[in-house]
Amino acid sequence: MEIAFVSANKMHIELEKKKEGFRAKILAKLTQKSSKFIATMLVGNNIALVVYSFYMGELLVQQLPIDVLGNFGTLLIHTLLSTIVILVTAEFIPKAIFRIYADEFLKIFTYPAYFFFIIFHFLSDFVNAISDFCLRVLFNTSKDVEQTEFSKAELELYISEQVEKSDENDELDAEIQIFQNALEFNDVKAREVMIPRTEILAVDISESVPNIxxxxxxxxxxxxxxxxxxxxxxxxxxxxxxxxxxxxxxxSILMPVEFIPESMMINEILNVLTKKKKSVAVVLDEYGGTSGLLTVEDIVEELFGEIEDEHDSIALKEEKINDRAFKFSARIEVDYINETFDLKLPEDESYETLGGLVVYHSETIPAEKEIITIDNFQFTILTASSAKIEEIYLKVLDKEE
Known part of the structure; x- marks a missing residue:
């Protein structure tokens, strides 16, 4: 049981404790002090091993020919048989199973564990008191303080488990999605979420107010x-x-904007904008030119999902014709296509969108009806201008083609 507790996802345990019901109350009491719970389980485990060894010895004494084997031979056989039985039935197999299905077994054995916890916790308190005394007097140290915080790795593990449990056709729970977005928030750069330069609506400062x-x-x-x-x-x-x-x-009504580099993380940008009480940031490329536009709303969307505004009014096309043919807007991100349609389009830090992938590999802006082959994918440019690609027909080729 202690293996299940140690191996279980700590985030999962805390969420189970927050649920209503008798099981949740018992689990909360068991895990209130993890060191005491583990010590109690180990005390019970050792008592069981002592009892087992005693009765195993009694059984072997009756069955083995002591006159032939002698005391040493009997002791040797007793030790070997007991060790094998303990390793197989009490160590390797059960601990491997409990480690794999830790969360499930922790819930199943909550009641039995609580029963033995009540029986042995007084003894475990005594053992803990002795160990604390030895640590304090002999080694001039003390027991580690209980940690209730969760590491990022534990949170990521819990999220990945929830994603795996959800069916492919089911939408991920909104709270889990927000949790996942929050964990990835510090790794997102401005260029990944900005409104591209080609879609910025802008006017010259000399423009008349009526025209505006x-x-x-x-x-x-x-x-x-x-x-x-x-x-x-x-x-x-x-x-x-x-x-x-x-x-x-x-x-007379001009509002200031903040200027930020493409590589700046959006969590840092959000801090800057909120401190300076600004809502719009201009994203600059490495040469100081305007690369795109970023608003507080765009950053918030990374946490809570899409918030419809004027820049989101045009839906990006994504049409599955069959398992090997698709129509996409060139602005759709490559990683989204790979995840949604189970494709393996090449990904690179040099581009984010499908149009960027084509331009990166062809090293030019292709004309309409032009066909480009990249790995085992064939891209046909359906609509394009001299400045950008609008729509692409994607075909998955056989390796022989």
Missing amino acids: KKLFIDTGYSKIIVYKNSLDEIVGYVHAFDMFKKPKSLR
Whole structure:
């Protein structure tokens, strides 16, 4: 039982303890002090071994010819047989099984464990007191303090177990998904979640206020980026609500933006934006040019899932024609396609999207109807402009093709 407790996922144990019911109350009491619980189980285990050895000796004395074997021979056979039986029935097999199915057995044996805990916990308290005294007096140290915090590895293990248990066709529980997103939050860079440069709606600072009002009405956007001369010289943004102030120029209602590098982690960006009370950040490439746009909402989406806004109004196409043919928007991320459709498209830090994959390997922006083969995948460009790819037909080739 102690092996099940040690091997069980600590996060799983804590969640079981929070449930209602008698079993949860017992489990909470058993694991309140893990060292005491393990000590009690070990005391019970050792008592059982002593009792077993005594009765095994009595049985062998009656069955073995002591006159022929002698005391030493009888002791040797007794030791060998007892050791084999103990190793097989009390060590290797049960501990291996309890280690593999730790969470399940911990729940099954909660009641029996509690019964023996009540019987032996006084003895374990006595043994613990002696061991604490020896540690304190002889070795000038003390027992480790109980740790209730969970390591990131334990949390990741619990999440992976929940993902594996969920059926392929079932959506992952929202709380588990948020938990998983939170664990990965510190590893996400700005370029992975930003709005790309080609989709930024922006105007020159010299633009008239009436034209800006009309642009807000036509697009339905709440914010519009403002630049000077080019998109690489962004000076701020204007909010739709500020149009009610009847401004005379854009400069009078211009809101500041934060400038961040592509490689910056989004958790750091969120801290910067909240401290400076800003909601928009301009993502810069290695040459100082505008690479994309990032808002507080985009960062929050990484934790809580999609929040629909003006930039999410156009649905990205993902159509499965058959097991070997698909139609995709070029903006869909490669890792999403691999996970959702069980494909093995090549992934690289140099690109995130399907269009980026094609451009990276072809080293140019392909024209419409152009066919590119990468590994055992054939990409047909369905729609594209001189600046970007819009839609792609993907075919999985046989290795012989």
